[in-house]
């Protein structure tokens with residue numbers, strides 16, 4: 001099968017090689033961009049073309065919109081694959097791609113813009129019947145006015161930036177006396193980080209789980225869900241372990257939220273892969289945001305459904321072909337992913353440097369998604385994610401056993417990694433019994449260290 005079309009991969013690392021494989025398997029040609037710090041990335045050698053777009057600093061390379069669009073022109077690409085991070089949820093960039101004649105592989109830029117504004121996103125999904133975290137999304141007018149509003153919600157609350165992302169700019173407020181000061185500093189921080197001062201306030205849930213629904217739409221009003229994931233094992237709002245499907249939730253509850261998520265996607269005429277993120281506490285779901293892109297944890301969904309989500313993204317974007325039908329989608333088994341970061345296991349400070357040796361785990365239903373090889377140098381400039389270990393089996397217990405083996409088989413030398421932290425988490429009884437929640441690592445397991 002050769003579709004004679006070319007895709008430009010505008011990303012690096014784990015997702016770049018993931019996208020390259022998906023595209024090549026479908027018969028597409030691939031051009032890849034890279035910064036000068038990344039000239040040794042494996043996927044570049046397997047791409048039909050590799051185009052340097054600038055120096056190591058992300059702002060001058062992977063965030064350099066003009067350089068990426070020029071690379072698309074130079075390579076005569078049909079479409080641009082943004083992956084996750086960098087420009088993946090940048091509506092302006094998506095619009096520029098479209099207006100320059102390249103298909104942006106993702107939803108319409110207007111939807112990206114809408115979902116990027118968490119206040120508008122919350123209002124929209126609420127109007128479509130999705131349950132949201134109770135809060136105040138109106139204007140911050142004065143100290144007295146906002147204090148009165150928060151009194152109605154009840155403390156503790158969390159102040160969030162409307163344009164926020166990556167866990168940045170959020171503040172938990174436990175009492176009235178701290179509210180005004182925290183709002184003001186959140187506004188300043190949001191302005192600096194996202195160029196918008198706008199903040200909103202939500203009830204702070206104390207021990208929720210993070211449960212999300214994978215959705216996929218054809219951009220014309222049809223959509224499906226690909227079940228749930230649990231991503232409650234987090235550190236500093238960053239996910240570390242992800243599972244599919246989310247366990248220990250009444251099936252009727254899960255089904256209800258899956259249906260609501262699909263319905264919202266249909267009404268938005270959503271195109272491509274997306275995720276509706278929820279907090280789950282006391283058997284209730286509360287929407288927090290929608291990610292309008294593929295996520296790092298899409299892999300666990302692939303393992304339980306047998307669907308290659310990146311290929312589905314390419315097919316809908318380049319061929320208008322929607323290859324998913326709800327009635328064909330079934331859950332088969334359980335899957336878990338451990339994110340392997342090059343970082344100090346005690347301080348969590350990134351640990352770039354040369355990888356002297358790699359032994360990959362193997363076996364039936366064991367997947368290792370990574371750009372690393374012996375001799376590869378992890379640059380200091382980017383995210384510390386260097387690999388994902390993904391396993392699937394027939395029960396969660398077996399998945400844990402399989403993950404234990406996979407972690408024991410994994411050897412990465414030369415840089416520090418969090419492999420040992422993963423080994424420890426998967427032996428934890430609370431984790432086994434689904435008693436963990438989003439702050440469990442910080443507030444419990446690692447608390448006294």
Ligand code: ADP
Nearest residue numbers: 133164165166167168202203204205237288438
């Ligand atoms: P971002 O876009 O920066 O990732 P999110 O709104 O997705 O922000 O929130 C990130 C994380 O913050 C969530 O996964 C959850 O751990 C925590 N969080 C967000 N909202 C609340 C809330 N209302 N109560 C408790 N924790 C929250």
